[in-house]
Amino acid sequence: MKAQLDLVGLVVADMARSLAFYRRLGLDLPADADQQPHVEATLPGGLRLAWDTVDTVRSFSPDWQPATGGPQIALAFLLDSPVEVDAMYQQLTEAGYEGGKAPWDAFWGQRYATVHDPDGNEIDLFAPRLD
Template sequence: MAFEPNVPPIQAHICVKHGLAAIAFYEKAFGAVNTFHQMSEDGKRVMHANLALFGGEIMLHDEFPEFGMSISSPKTAGGASVAININLPKPDDVDQAYAKAMAAGASTVMEPQDTFWQARYARIQDPFGHIWALNAPVAKA
């Protein structure tokens, strides 16, 4: 039986430099499952990939400036313009996901902490420049 991700109504499609390395990072850091990827004709860049993670899916591709694509990786653009928010069921899940991402090579933007909006929350930056927010509800005091 093939893996069938829960494809949400809104889905991130991210651009990276070094797509195969990005896929390997997301597999290690987030437990992502590579459900599909297609290499470009040059055999070096990922034309399209689907990764199932945290019950949803992201798509990714390498940069293709020669085709006039206006989407650049955060490394080329000078930083990320959005954060990808991962909603987790329990506060401990935030700490565990954060630790796993750190061990895989992510960097800290915001360490896990309880917030005023009643969530356990952390932000990391992956080695490709994307910002990931990890969020879970905490019990109200």
């Protein structure tokens, strides 16, 4: 049997703060999830995204330490248009999330921007350019 990517897991310092960020991206996450040590959401297409608190990870891996030196993962979210990339970037940065790179027209034919989630993970926002 060949391996199939089924779940991407994020370790978070503050579950409620992290989930608030991903709700702004449009993920449907119940309010009571904010108090849970582990949360999962099934995305369109079936891939799951999961969040675990540091305490949860250390419950089965006591020596776990966060990565150092910069983000170790990047998630890319497709939006419907270049205008939506600009608007989502503005919405997230105005809400206090750190912008990584303001929207630009990438040479590979997409409108692209990068923000950081509350744990420093790079979140790419992109859409095909219309020109």
